Amino acid sequence: MPGGGFCKLPNGSVVVALSLPNPVGGEGTVRFLVHAPNRARALTRLRNLGFRAVYLRGNAEPPTPDEITAVLHHPDGLLWRPDRNTTAELWHPARALLRRPA
Template sequence: MADGGFVRLLDGSVVVALSLPRPDAPARSVRVLVHAVNRPRALTRLRNLGLRAVYLRGNAAPPTPDEVSAVLHHPEGIVWRATPGDAADPWQPMTRLVHAARHPRAA
């Protein structure tokens, strides 16, 4: 379902990057970054937030060094951006995207 990829860090953990349909606007996509101890755990973290049909097949679009830096410096270790590759669009905490999907009028 998702276009993405991963990189393994020196400590053995991974950063997974996925392009997913936006929950509150399925016609649009978002770039999601997850830091976890391994790939299955990264996908589990997303599924626990309500993104049930998330799979990573292949490594076609791994995270860039800037993306890795962004997710490593975020306390939750999960961030998203509506416009992939646009430095003017800031990385957002994942809880904001999930909240917007559950409460569309509050966003």
């Protein structure tokens, strides 16, 4: 079951982590990380990418310290990677997931 959570940072912004079904039709889930001023804005950023039914209920799977570091050091502040348990794969910018192959 997809889940997610958030972490409030000392400056007042939040990092939201969500596990969602793979949007390109692959198997498993995709872990998204979003850095935003608040939770509502983080979810809006995902909805603007086409994930219309994205909600954050509870805080069952908050972002790990490594995930927080990754999203804070990325200029877009919006990353993804297949399944949380595959730590061998690097984080990708969200626009790479939605890019159409040539």
